[in-house]
Amino acid sequence: MYIKQISIFVENKPGRLADITGILADNKIDIRALSIADTTDYGILRLIVNDPDTALEKLKAAGITSSITNVLAIGIPDEAGAFSDAIRTLSAKGINVEYAYAFITPEAGAAYVIIRVEDNDAAAEALKGTSIKLIGQQEIFNQSK
Amino acid sequence: MSKYYSATEVATREYLHDLQSERLVKTVRSCYEHIPFYKKKLDEAGIKPEDIKSIDDITKLPFTIKQDLRDNYPFGLFAVPKEKLVRVHASSGTTGKQTVVGYTKNDIDVWSESTARALTAAGATRSDYIHISYGYGLFTGGLGLHYGAEKLGATAIPVSSGNTQRQVQILKDFGSNVLCCTPSYALHIGETIRQMGMDPKELPLRIGIFGAEPWSEKMREELENSLAIKAYDIYGLSEIAGPGVAYECCERNGMHVSEDYFYPEIVDPDTLEPLPDGEYGELVFTCIGKEALPLIRYRTRDIASISHEKCACGRTLVKMSKPKGRSDDMLIIRGVNVFPSQVEHVILTLGMEPNYQIIVDRINNLDTMTVKIEMSDTMFSDSVKKIEDSEKKIKAAMQTILGVSANISLVEPKTLPRFEGKAQRVIDNRKI
Numbered sequence: 001m002y003i004k005q006i007s008i009f010v011e012n013k014p015g016r017l018a019d020i021t022g023i024l025a026d027n028k029i030d031i032r033a034l035s036i037a038d039t040t041d042y043g044i045l046r047l048i049v050n051d052p053d054t055a056l057e058k059l060k061a062a063g064i065t066s067s068i069t070n071v072l073a074i075g076i077p078d079e080a081g082a083f084s085d086a087i088r089t090l091s092a093k094g095i096n097v098e099y100a101y102a103f104i105t106p107e108a109g110a111a112y113v114i115i116r117v118e119d120n121d122a123a124a125e126a127l128k129g130t131s132i133k134l135i136g137q138q139e140i141f142n143q144s145k
Numbered sequence: 146m147s148k149y150y151s152a153t154e155v156a157t158r159e160y161l162h163d164l165q166s167e168r169l170v171k172t173v174r175s176c177y178e179h180i181p182f183y184k185k186k187l188d189e190a191g192i193k194p195e196d197i198k199s200i201d202d203i204t205k206l207p208f209t210i211k212q213d214l215r216d217n218y219p220f221g222l223f224a225v226p227k228e229k230l231v232r233v234h235a236s237s238g239t240t241g242k243q244t245v246v247g248y249t250k251n252d253i254d255v256w257s258e259s260t261a262r263a264l265t266a267a268g269a270t271r272s273d274y275i276h277i278s279y280g281y282g283l284f285t286g287g288l289g290l291h292y293g294a295e296k297l298g299a300t301a302i303p304v305s306s307g308n309t310q311r312q313v314q315i316l317k318d319f320g321s322n323v324l325c326c327t328p329s330y331a332l333h334i335g336e337t338i339r340q341m342g343m344d345p346k347e348l349p350l351r352i353g354i355f356g357a358e359p360w361s362e363k364m365r366e367e368l369e370n371s372l373a374i375k376a377y378d379i380y381g382l383s384e385i386a387g388p389g390v391a392y393e394c395c396e397r398n399g400m401h402v403s404e405d406y407f408y409p410e411i412v413d414p415d416t417l418e419p420l421p422d423g424e425y426g427e428l429v430f431t432c433i434g435k436e437a438l439p440l441i442r443y444r445t446r447d448i449a450s451i452s453h454e455k456c457a458c459g460r461t462l463v464k465m466s467k468p469k470g471r472s473d474d475m476l477i478i479r480g481v482n483v484f485p486s487q488v489e490h491v492i493l494t495l496g497m498e499p500n501y502q503i504i505v506d507r508i509n510n511l512d513t514m515t516v517k518i519e520m521s522d523t524m525f526s527d528s529v530k531k532i533e534d535s536e537k538k539i540k541a542a543m544q545t546i547l548g549v550s551a552n553i554s555l556v557e558p559k560t561l562p563r564f565e566g567k568a569q570r571v572i573d574n575r576k577i
Contacts, residue, residue: 007527009520011557037529041554042520044527063559065520069527098528116527 001134002070002120004052008045009065012038020045023062029055032140033114035101046101048073048114050141071116072123073135078111086113086132093126095119105140112140150265150297151258153405154460158453161461164405166199168433173197173206176439179224182217183441200408203431204419208442211244214384219245225437235283236383236482243283246383247437253292255434256386259403260293260379263392266401266458267352267377269323271298276321276350278312278330279357279480281305285387286357286480290325293389299323306330309337320349324374327480328355328364332510335371345373354379356388357480358512359468365397378467384443385430391465396457399464406434409465410442411451414472425450427472428465446473476505476571478512481549485570488516488551491542497521500561507575515552516543519561 010016024031024047033048049055052068059066076082083102090097098116105112112135117123124134149155153164174194176183187193190207197205214222223230231250235243248256269275275294279286287305294301302319304312306326312334315321324331331353338345353368356379360368368376380400381388390407391400402409407430411420414427428449432439447468456464476483489499502517516539524535536553543551562569 005527007525009525009555009557011555011560016557039529039533042532042556044529044532046527063557065522065525065558067522067525067527098530 001072001124001136003048003073003114003135003137003140005069005071005114005116006047006049006052006055006059007067007069008047008059010036010043010045012040012042017045020059020064023058023064024049024055027054027058029058030141033101033103033112035099035114037099046099046114048103048140052137069116070120071114072120073140074113074115074127075105075107075110075133075135076113077131078109082111083113086127086130089130089132090115090117090123090126093122095123095126148265148458149460150262154262154401154462156405156461158461161405162200165408165433166201168405169200169203169408169431170194170197172431172433172435172439173441175224175436176441180222182213182222200433203408203410203442206431206441208417208429208444209440210444211384211446214244214246215242218242220247222440223247223437224439225249230437232288234285234288234383234387236285244384246285249436252386252435252437254296255406256289256389257292257296259381259386259389259392259406260289261296262293262401262403263354263377263379263389264290264293264297264299264323266392266394266460267323267354268375268395269294269297269299269352269354273299273322273352274302274319274349275299275323275325276302276304276312276316276319278304278306278324278326278334279388284480285381285383286325289381289387289389290354309334310341313337313341313343316348316350317343322349323352323354324350324372325354325379327357328360328368328376329358329479329507329510329512331355331368331376332364332371335368336510338372345371348373350374353377354392356380358477361467380465380468382445382447384438384440385432385445386435390430394456394458394460399452399456399466401456401460401462402451402465404463406432408433409451409463411449412444414448420450422452422454423450425466425469428468444472446471446475448472474571476503476514476573478505478514478547478549481547483514483547483549487546488543491539491546492518495539495542497524500563501570502561503571505571505573505575512575513552514549515554517554517556517561519558520555521558524555 030050037044100115102113177194232248281287353374353376377393381390391402410429411426420426428445428447448470449468504515
């Protein structure tokens with residue numbers, strides 16, 4: 001139950017982010033969640049979109065360095081300590097979260113978090129039987145409509 | 146202490162001519178007998194050692210280039226058996242292979258004498274403390290000046306490069322009188338002196354001998370103001386000996402060449418025809434007083450001119466101008482010779498596309514080099530750590546091959562200029 005995340009290399013120069021998001025807009029790609037990891041010289045733009053395959057194709061055609069990474073989306077209760085519980089569950093199984101970013105969801109009382117781990121299967125297995133549920137690609141977009 | 150170190154510095158031109166002739170004849174004979182490379186080269190050119198009768202015959206001889214040293218790496222061009230060698234030095238080469246040079250005891254004496262001449266010409270005496278901030282090691286800078294200082298009878302302080310605050314502490318506490326380093330590092334030291342709340346005017350330092358990278362009259366002004374000293378240029382290259390091949394005197398309008406050991410010529414870099422006094426061309430040296438590595442007509446790639454005009458200082462030795470450029474694309478970064486081809490070599494070795502750009506700046510008086518490399522699908526990752534690991538790997542490889550650190554800047558693909566024909570990959574923003 002992975003989610004396809006688009007990862008994009010963005011050089012730190014004015015207008016670059018506008019160019020890249022412009023390509024997605026022109027191709028009617030809907031962005032559901034995003035995060036930017038930045039360093040002095042460049043950033044990595046990470047996106048969850050409705051049509052990752054088309055998005056990747058259009059970005060590559062424009063000469064933009066991009067790739068698809070499988071990540072997990074988890075749904076947790078929108079309450080204090082819920083995210084901590086999720087992370088602790090993974091950490092107890094020795095699973096390290098490389099990065100994570102949250103986004104709002106119209107589903108009442110729930111928050112969605114994208115997490116990047118080395119081994120998606122092991123993480124999915126670790127979360128089985130807990131109150132944390134894995135969210136599929138379609139689910140994210142169905143609910144947002 | 147006299148104003149000159151050696152009598153030869155003020156000898157008559159006739160005496161010099163005879164001395165050079167005698168030494169050239171001897172050198173050519175030795176090269177022919179002891180270095181297979183030169184025997185082959187002379188045979189191919191149809192020249193016998195006995196055809197060389199005086200220094201005027203030098204133009205009959207073939208040239209030597211840096212590639213010849215690489216082709217005979219490491220010791221193939223040495224004219225003496227290893228029992229006679231007492232030291233080797235090396236400088237970085239274009240494809241990771243270093244250029245290795247060797248010295249006999251006598252060669253070290255010749256070289257030390259040259260740097261002792263340079264120190265004397267700048268006004269140093271045996272009662273001075275000579276603070277040497279050139280790197281010690283395979284690089285010739287540190288040990289070259291060190292042996293010259295000792296030969297002169299002065300006190301060498303072998304500080305080597307780096308740790309600028311300690312440098313300043315030593316300048317103050319030991320009372321260094323003469324500073325030897327690269328001009329850019331000297332400016333950095335000057336800044337550090339002020340940052341540490343000291344006034345350079347209150348230090349006993351009075352002379353600076355700066356080399357290993359080109360510098361201008363404007364920089365001389367800056368150096369003299371910054372350190373409250375008189376600044377002198379010194380020229381040299383390891384293939385010929387090291388620093389001290391040529392040096393400025395009190396007149397400071399050209400560098401006297403120790404031509405009794407290193408015979409200079411200026412040639413047109415394209416036709417290789419000799420050029421007259423005053424005309425700029427490629428500087429060529431023949432080692433006529435060396436045993437281990439007596440290079441014949443070695444092309445330095447430095448563009449300079451020479452002048453036999455009488456110098457007001459009294460020295461009769463020919464003077465060379467400050468080099469005003471290179472006939473190749475070599476860069477000098479913090480005194481270290483760097484070729485763009487070395488950068489390319491690293492990039493290719495790591496399996497990347499050779500699209501790159503080298504940006505050189507001088508920030509706080511220190512040279513910095515940044516290599517821009519285009520991001521590729523294979524290097525890209527969604528993880529910053531993985532990209533940074535790749536950057537570190539490139540950085541480490543650059544340091545190993547270039548001998549100087551380079552910043553790595555990853556840019557988007559197809560954003561660096563492409564070239565048809567000769568690539569212009571270097572942007573040198575230094576205003577020297």
